[in-house]
Amino acid sequence: MLCVNLISAFSLLWVGGWCLDLKFPPGFQFGAATSAYQVEGAWNVSDKGENIWDSMLHSNPSLISDGMNGDVSCDSYHQWRTDVQMAHNLGLHFYRFSVSWSRILPTGFPNRISEDGAKYYNKLIDGLLKKGIEPVVTLYHFDLPQSIQTLGGWTNPLIADWFADYARIVFRLYADRVKTWITINEPLIMCDHIYNLGNVVPMVHEEELGPFLCNKNVLLAHAKAWRIYDEDFKPQYNGKLSIANNPIWLDPASEKDEELTELAREFGAGRYSDPIYSAEGGWPPSIEKIMAEYSKKQGYPYSRLPSFTDEEKKLIQGTYDFYSLNHYTARLVREAHKNETPGPWFVAGSKELNAVLEIDPTWAYTDLSYLAVAPKGIRRQIKWLKDRYNNVSILITENGFATRDPDLYDTGRINFIRDYLKEILLAIKEDGANVIGYTVWSLMDNFEWMFGYSLKFGLYSVDFKDPQRLREPRASAFFYSSVIKHHSLDIPHSSHQYHHLKRKNLIQDKTSATSRIRVNCELMLIYTLSLAYILVKTMH
Numbered sequence: 353m354l355c356v357n358l359i360s361a362f363s364l365l366w367v368g369g370w371c372l373d374l375k376f377p378p379g380f381q382f383g384a385a386t387s388a389y390q391v392e393g394a395w396n397v398s399d400k401g402e403n404i405w406d407s408m409l410h411s412n413p414s415l416i417s418d419g420m421n422g423d424v425s426c427d428s429y430h431q432w433r434t435d436v437q438m439a440h441n442l443g444l445h446f447y448r449f450s451v452s453w454s455r456i457l458p459t460g461f462p463n464r465i466s467e468d469g470a471k472y473y474n475k476l477i478d479g480l481l482k483k484g485i486e487p488v489v490t491l492y493h494f495d496l497p498q499s500i501q502t503l504g505g506w507t508n509p510l511i512a513d514w515f516a517d518y519a520r521i522v523f524r525l526y527a528d529r530v531k532t533w534i535t536i537n538e539p540l541i542m543c544d545h546i547y548n549l550g551n552v553v554p555m556v557h558e559e560e561l562g563p564f565l566c567n568k569n570v571l572l573a574h575a576k577a578w579r580i581y582d583e584d585f586k587p588q589y590n591g592k593l594s595i596a597n598n599p600i601w602l603d604p605a606s607e608k609d610e611e612l613t614e615l616a617r618e619f620g621a622g623r624y625s626d627p628i629y630s631a632e633g634g635w636p637p638s639i640e641k642i643m644a645e646y647s648k649k650q651g652y653p654y655s656r657l658p659s660f661t662d663e664e665k666k667l668i669q670g671t672y673d674f675y676s677l678n679h680y681t682a683r684l685v686r687e688a689h690k691n692e693t694p695g696p697w698f699v700a701g702s703k704e705l706n707a708v709l710e711i712d713p714t715w716a717y718t719d720l721s722y723l724a725v726a727p728k729g730i731r732r733q734i735k736w737l738k739d740r741y742n743n744v745s746i747l748i749t750e751n752g753f754a755t756r757d758p759d760l761y762d763t764g765r766i767n768f769i770r771d772y773l774k775e776i777l778l779a780i781k782e783d784g785a786n787v788i789g790y791t792v793w794s795l796m797d798n799f800e801w802m803f804g805y806s807l808k809f810g811l812y813s814v815d816f817k818d819p820q821r822l823r824e825p826r827a828s829a830f831f832y833s834s835v836i837k838h839h840s841l842d843i844p845h846s847s848h849q850y851h852h853l854k855r856k857n858l859i860q861d862k863t864s865a866t867s868r869i870r871v872n873c874e875l876m877l878i879y880t881l882s883l884a885y886i887l888v889k890t891m892h
């Protein structure tokens with residue numbers, strides 16, 4: 353009996369991750385990411401067309417807190433060699449960047465391909481391959497050609513074909529060397545966030561139909577691009593494609609909110625994933641029902657969530673080779689109180705679900721209050737996806753930590769990456785999830801959308817006042833490169849490598865990354881043995 357108790361106590365500890373084997377599975381890959389508008393600059397070189405950020409921030413510079421824009425940014429259009437060198441110094445297996453639609457197609461449409469635009473990505477891709485770094489290419493990362501926005505952007509159903517035209521051209525240019533593709537980045541932001549809040553370029557605020565038309569059109573655009581690749585490029589090049597979803601992990605605020613929380617997961621993650629990954633295809637049935645009833649109550653003769661024809665359902669279903677997961681934060685879900693109107697989805701709640709989203713007061717913050725630090729959320733999110741989508745293989749395509757402080761000694765970021773990676777290891781080793789790689793957002797500080805240059809996510813800092821845009825590695829860059837080199841979170845003497853970056857008067861990082869985990873493990877062992885000793889004593 354005692355023996356059984358002891359064994360179960362030990363296995364509990366093991367499951368709890370205290371004594372986790374910190375090695376990553378063989379073949380697990382590490383990368384870092386950026387996106388075109390956020391790093392390239394060169395907004396007006398040769399024949400590049402204008403995207404929504406170019407046009408909106410030029411005509412309305414006060415939109416960004418520090419009055420800045422991406423005209424020059426990190427100047428990666430000219431400094432790409434340095435970027436490749438940084439990726440090499442980190443030991444990255446892959447570098448995820450995005451192609452600018454209006455750089456390749458100046459008009460937004462396939463009537464003209466920019467020779468210089470095409471050349472730029474050729475140089476970057478070849479430069480990476482020469483260093484043995486795999487290019488992972490996103491086709492669309494928030495930078496819509498202005499011409500297409502003028503025609504209604506993501507709410508115009510024709511955008512699916514316009515995106516497919518663009519995708520085919522990019523595949524033709526680079527599919528011989530690029531084997532991993534992301535069609536579209538974070539539709540939850542593009543559709544739900546942008547249309548519900550209207551506070552991000554293109555600043556369109558329309559909560560009724562906007563998010564849902566966009567939702568459907570994004571799925572169709574992705575599906576058409578996937579099928580073009582599948583039919584015309586995969587037989588020869590054998591690459592893989594996905595769409596980068598960014599579900600926030602949702603936990604119930606209390607036991608009675610469990611059912612509501614699962615609905616909220618289906619409203620966020622499910623609405624963007626079920627049509628592609630589920631065995632039945634189409635919208636999550638629970639959400640379809642809620643939206644139909646809610647729309648009826650509002651007087652609409654149809655659901656605000658547009659239906660799929662059978663043909664559309666079949667077009668979208670199964671258009672994946674892996675699940676691309678961007679993940680940053682978590683929320684608690686509770687039912688709205690009487691007379692409480694939930695704020696906009698997905699930052700505050702959902703009127704349709706009568707649900708409110710909250711941050712657990714015990715969670716730590718980054719310098720962006722929205723991004724509460726909740727590492728356990730990534731493990732639960734991975735398990736939810738695994739269970740719902742038949743053990744789909746998952747590539748984490750973004751995860752990262754924001755600061756306003758440009759300091760190179762960024763222990764907060766190190767702790768964040770280590771804690772999230774530990775939960776990913778648990779998802780792999782304890783939950784049997786098929787996670788194939790991890791990506792830090794971001795390789796370097798860059799133009800963080802509406803926050804301009806005030807918010808920093810970089811493993812490398814960038815001096816935006818320097819004409820050369822000098823890049824310097826932060827402590828987190830040394831930490832991450834060591835994790836990659838050892839293929840493990842168990843890395844020797846991590847803090848010594850970046851001691852020189854420490855400024856005076858900074859709070860010291862008391863223990864190195866892994867010694868902390870080791871200490872936990874040892875303490876728990878001592879605790880268990882003492883418990884066993886007491887048990888034996890009392891039994892006698």
Ligand SMILES: *[C@@H]1O[C@H](CO)[C@@H](O)[C@H](O)[C@H]1NC(C)=O
Nearest residue numbers: 394395396397398422423424
């Ligand atoms: C490009 O934009 C910059 C401002 O960012 C401006 O100084 C420059 O003259 C423009 N170049 C051309 C060719 O229009």
Ligand SMILES: *[C@@H]1O[C@H](CO)[C@@H](O)[C@H](O)[C@H]1NC(C)=O
Nearest residue numbers: 742743744783784785786787
């Ligand atoms: C999921 O897939 C991975 C990799 O193929 C495999 O190792 C794991 O056992 C699978 N898990 C389950 C629960 O099927």
